[in-house]
Amino acid sequence: MAFTLYSLLQAALLCVNAIAVLHEERFLKNIGWGTDQGIGGFGEEPGIKSQLMNLIRSVRTVMRVPLIIVNSIVIVLLLLFG
Amino acid sequence: MAYPSGYGAHGSKHRARAAPDPPPLFDDTSGGYSSQPGGYPAPGADVAFNVNHLLGDPMANMAVAYGSSIASHGKDMVHKELHRFVSMNKLKYFFAVDTAYVAKKLGLLVFPYTHQNWEVQYSRDVPLPPRQDLNAPDLYIPTMAFITYVLLAGMALGIQKRFSPEVLGLCASTALVWIVLEVLALLLGVYLATVRADLSTFHLLAYSGYKYVGMILSVLTGLLFGSDGYYVALAWTSSALMYFLVRSLRTAALGPDSMGGPAPRQRLQLYLTLGAAAFQPLIIYWLTYHLVR
Numbered sequence: 062m063a064f065t066l067y068s069l070l071q072a073a074l075l076c077v078n079a080i081a082v083l084h085e086e087r088f089l090k091n092i093g094w095g096t097d098q099g100i101g102g103f104g105e106e107p108g109i110k111s112q113l114m115n116l117i118r119s120v121r122t123v124m125r126v127p128l129i130i131v132n133s134i135v136i137v138l139l140l141l142f143g
Numbered sequence: 144m145a146y147p148s149g150y151g152a153h154g155s156k157h158r159a160r161a162a163p164d165p166p167p168l169f170d171d172t173s174g175g176y177s178s179q180p181g182g183y184p185a186p187g188a189d190v191a192f193n194v195n196h197l198l199g200d201p202m203a204n205m206a207v208a209y210g211s212s213i214a215s216h217g218k219d220m221v222h223k224e225l226h227r228f229v230s231m232n233k234l235k236y237f238f239a240v241d242t243a244y245v246a247k248k249l250g251l252l253v254f255p256y257t258h259q260n261w262e263v264q265y266s267r268d269v270p271l272p273p274r275q276d277l278n279a280p281d282l283y284i285p286t287m288a289f290i291t292y293v294l295l296a297g298m299a300l301g302i303q304k305r306f307s308p309e310v311l312g313l314c315a316s317t318a319l320v321w322i323v324l325e326v327l328a329l330l331l332g333v334y335l336a337t338v339r340a341d342l343s344t345f346h347l348l349a350y351s352g353y354k355y356v357g358m359i360l361s362v363l364t365g366l367l368f369g370s371d372g373y374y375v376a377l378a379w380t381s382s383a384l385m386y387f388l389v390r391s392l393r394t395a396a397l398g399p400d401s402m403g404g405p406a407p408r409q410r411l412q413l414y415l416t417l418g419a420a421a422f423q424p425l426i427i428y429w430l431t432y433h434l435v436r
Contacts, residue, residue, distance in 0.1 A: 063313050064320035109411060112335045 074131065080120045081128055089117075237282035237345055239272040247277055248284060252356050253380065255387040261394045270341070278391070282345065285352020289318065292355050295362050299434040302366065318355075318430060325351045325426070329419060336411040338396050346395070350388060354423050357384050358431050365435030373435040381424035388423065392416040 083089055094114055225231065251258055264276045273281040293315045300306040329347045357380030365373025396412050 064317045065313070066316050066320065069320045069323060108407075109335050112337065116334065 074135065077120065077124055077128060078132070080117055081124060083117060083121070085121075089114075233343070233345060234282075236270075236272055237280070237349060239274050240281050240283045241274050244273050244277065244281070245284060248273075248281070249356065251277065252284075252353055252387060253360070253383055255383055255390065258390075261390045263395065278394075280346050280349035280391075282349050282352070285349055285355060288355030288359060289322075289352065292318065292358050292362075295359055296434055299362060299366060303434075303436060321426060321430065322348070322351055325422065329415075332415040332418070336415050337408060338412055338415075340396050342395060350391065350419075353387070354384055354427055357381065357423075358427050361427065362431050362434050365431075370435060373431075377424070377428060377431075381427060384423050384427075385420040388420045389416055392419065 094110075094117070222231075261278055263278045264271045270276070271279060273279040273283075293311060296314045297306060297311045300310055326344065326347050329351065330344065333342055333347070360380050361373055361376040364376035393413075393416055396416065
């Protein structure tokens, strides 16, 4: 497998898009991964599931606007240059 | 050389700016080192005063003063922008190595089974630089090993008459992409397992980069002794690297107080360490088998 940096950027963009399209109400709550279902007590033990849920929620919040911009640029460039 | 006092003043001024780090990582060897081809020194407007008496022409004096002030302004701007992304002090910690450290660390990477004490030593809550502590990770060996690996891959492909300059760039970018993927996976694992120690991105980059030493040794043995030598060297360096990684990451993840944490988190950290260690032989084999056909 010969990777280039361009393929790494493509894969990263696709992965972040995949995390960003996980809908909070329609999907995550139904499988028990909603963010208001996981906040346990204030103990020292976050656990791997609540860390994952926090990660998904923060990725969706932080990357929403940059993803719109980057996706638009990539769409235009791919339309123009194939 | 010509301008020692100006550089000495600038060196002490630079050190006073980074006050909270008492022992300087590097000796100030900038005396007489001129970084710009124009001949006039880059840093500090106070250097201009030392240059003045050497040039008799007042117009040249003014030009030198003006040019050095412009250069120092540009340098400050570049530093400010760079400091926003990468903390140069933290990066400098990883390159504070010397020859004895590099030699001992290379020996440790090849034969870690007799090393007793794997703890990183601290001095007043600041980890000691690699120059004074053999267990501290550094970025010098991984960087040099990566470059050596790319050159060695080019040579191996040339021996097999499959060389072209594009292949070299492809090899380098493939190895770089694997490093980035591994560091990202390790960062994700460290975040999910809530490791409280100071395992920053650069630490993980250093530990991921140590596999290049094993790769170089395997490829060299494969070139010298054929396919059998390659597999023997691969097995030896893989097991040594796995042992090294498990010991280092266990003591690093426990932190300076070695208290650890509750049992499930410790189990997660153990899985993370074992997973990282098990990944090493696979990636060493993947990146080198096509060089030793």
